[in-house]
Amino acid sequence: MSQRKSDPRITWDSFAEGLWKNNPVFVMLLGMCPVLAVTNSAMNALAMGLATTFVLVASGYLVSLLSRFIPRQVRIATYIVIIATFVTIIDYVIQAISLDLYNSLGAFIQLIVVNCIILGRAEAYASKHSPLKSVVNALGMGAGFTFALLCLGSVRELLGAGALFGFDLFGAQFQPWIVMVLPPGGFLVLGAWLLLFDWLKQRREQKQLAISGEQTNAV
Amino acid sequence: MQSDSLTFIFLNTVLANNFVLAMFLGLCPFLGVSGKLNTAVPMGIATMFVMLVSSVCAFAINKVLVALDIEFLRLIAYIAIIASAVQLVEMGLKKYSPSLFRSLGIFLPLITTNCAILGLALFQTFKEYNFSQSLVYAIGAGTGFFLAIALMAGLREKLLLSSLPSVTQGAALSLMLGGLLSLTFMGFAGLGSL
Numbered sequence: 001m002s003q004r005k006s007d008p009r010i011t012w013d014s015f016a017e018g019l020w021k022n023n024p025v026f027v028m029l030l031g032m033c034p035v036l037a038v039t040n041s042a043m044n045a046l047a048m049g050l051a052t053t054f055v056l057v058a059s060g061y062l063v064s065l066l067s068r069f070i071p072r073q074v075r076i077a078t079y080i081v082i083i084a085t086f087v088t089i090i091d092y093v094i095q096a097i098s099l100d101l102y103n104s105l106g107a108f109i110q111l112i113v114v115n116c117i118i119l120g121r122a123e124a125y126a127s128k129h130s131p132l133k134s135v136v137n138a139l140g141m142g143a144g145f146t147f148a149l150l151c152l153g154s155v156r157e158l159l160g161a162g163a164l165f166g167f168d169l170f171g172a173q174f175q176p177w178i179v180m181v182l183p184p185g186g187f188l189v190l191g192a193w194l195l196l197f198d199w200l201k202q203r204r205e206q207k208q209l210a211i212s213g214e215q216t217n218a219v
Numbered sequence: 220m221q222s223d224s225l226t227f228i229f230l231n232t233v234l235a236n237n238f239v240l241a242m243f244l245g246l247c248p249f250l251g252v253s254g255k256l257n258t259a260v261p262m263g264i265a266t267m268f269v270m271l272v273s274s275v276c277a278f279a280i281n282k283v284l285v286a287l288d289i290e291f292l293r294l295i296a297y298i299a300i301i302a303s304a305v306q307l308v309e310m311g312l313k314k315y316s317p318s319l320f321r322s323l324g325i326f327l328p329l330i331t332t333n334c335a336i337l338g339l340a341l342f343q344t345f346k347e348y349n350f351s352q353s354l355v356y357a358i359g360a361g362t363g364f365f366l367a368i369a370l371m372a373g374l375r376e377k378l379l380l381s382s383l384p385s386v387t388q389g390a391a392l393s394l395m396l397g398g399l400l401s402l403t404f405m406g407f408a409g410l411g412s413l
Contacts, residue, residue, distance in 0.1 A: 198387075198389065
């Protein structure tokens, strides 16, 4: 395979890439549907994050193993079938572990198939790297995705129900912001997080600009 | 109105349970292709068409799967159907309307990974709709998607002309707009039920 990169080493970077620098949700804006739909409570967010991580890791491993046998023309279809297989497995597993959780996540477990993060990683990373490296990278991506889901889920549950993971935090006199657990809340909270990150990034850039400006002045 | 009458299903999926704004399906094209009105409109129409085709095919294949007692293959079968439906639409468009084919470009194959379409196939199975109900459900979902993406594109075109703080440009702004649109559509909630 000429495509396979020559550098087989697994570095911290191959894990941490998905965690922060290329966070699938906050930076790449992929897989938005489950991000907004199931984050009305922190528990749902965590379950969705873990399920997606499992599919990412398993499909990444298999795609990487099989990449030399899959003809280029039908690779996307093959990846989709591999992903759909693992999604079917996790669908039945969640159904067996907790029916409540299964009902509250609804069709969104099955919709993991069309989550663009998974297909994107299979195409862009797993098919070009060794199995072990793909697994490490997929773990990082999954952790980043779970982190982003938790960011949204905890804020929405905190404001919309005054609770976190089902524990009441503010007492009975708290007036919940119902809108936060309803659909518009998802858009607004994710928008607010993106605003925050953009603002921080802009401030850092301005600071760096100011520092380099001072240096040139001093010279 | 009865909850399984065709008019009810249509209104419910277009307005009260809009696929994009209330059920969060198909957000990638909603955020990605809504920059300009004249790309958003063909995208909406193409999605509507694929929804219709794949809904009919999914209805048929589900009958086969149930008859053979292999429902665990449903997800894989549906995905394969949608991918081939998109391929079919692509070939048909290329032959009969090359200009539209060119203007849609890369967005056409990407409809395969639009979760609104797989979602539609799955939901019509869960709700056990019969053939005419699934057909109306698909038309409603397509119309809802078209409505949402066209409204969004109109809003974003207007916003290009207004002066905004530099931080808010980009994805954050689109999401805030989506939030407001979604809030507006919540006003229709009294019309229907899940």
